Amino acid sequence: MRVNDYRVTTTLSLFGLVALGLLSVDRSAAGGKSQAAANDNFARADANHDGKLSREEAGDYLVYQVFTACDKNRDGKISLAEWLRIKPGENAAFKERDANDDGFVTLAEAIEYGRRGGAGLTLLKKADKNRDGKIDRAELQAYLAGH
Numbered sequence: 001m002r003v004n005d006y007r008v009t010t011t012l013s014l015f016g017l018v019a020l021g022l023l024s025v026d027r028s029a030a031g032g033k034s035q036a037a038a039n040d041n042f043a044r045a046d047a048n049h050d051g052k053l054s055r056e057e058a059g060d061y062l063v064y065q066v067f068t069a070c071d072k073n074r075d076g077k078i079s080l081a082e083w084l085r086i087k088p089g090e091n092a093a094f095k096e097r098d099a100n101d102d103g104f105v106t107l108a109e110a111i112e113y114g115r116r117g118g119a120g121l122t123l124l125k126k127a128d129k130n131r132d133g134k135i136d137r138a139e140l141q142a143y144l145a146g147h
């Protein structure tokens with residue numbers, strides 16, 4: 001767990017807010033792929049809370065998106081079965097992410113894997129319409145709407 005104690009703390013505090021009913025996005029989003037879910041992961045990825053995603057934060061956002069989609073039982077880790085339901089046949093990709101080879105991909109493992117890849121930069125290039133080097137919510141939603 002050397003990856004990101006700060007981020008884990010942030011995530012936990014968000015869950016706390018959900019529990020308190022201050023944020024209801026997660027529950028309401030569970031049904032369809034809604035903007036609420038996208039916004040939730042945007043907030044989770046926006047580590048410095050400036051309302052925009054930097055390249056690194058954009059990468060984390062993608063990890064959260066995958067994680068949210070895969071972790072059906074919400075236990076904070078992805079089993080191979082959960083992974084294959086979303087990514088059929090991609091056993092090798094699962095093993096690449098499962099750094100300690102225990103058969104589960106934790107959020108920390110997923111984020112660490114994501115940071116080694118260039119997905120954040122790719123998303124930034126595609127979504128950053130005003131070329132300020134960051135993705136704001138409007139840019140993200142415009143990008144998602146086009147896909």
Ligand SMILES: [Ca+2]
Nearest residue numbers: 046048050052
């Ligand atoms: Ca940010």
Ligand SMILES: [Ca+2]
Nearest residue numbers: 098100102104
């Ligand atoms: Ca693991």
Ligand SMILES: [Ca+2]
Nearest residue numbers: 128132134135
């Ligand atoms: Ca921008």
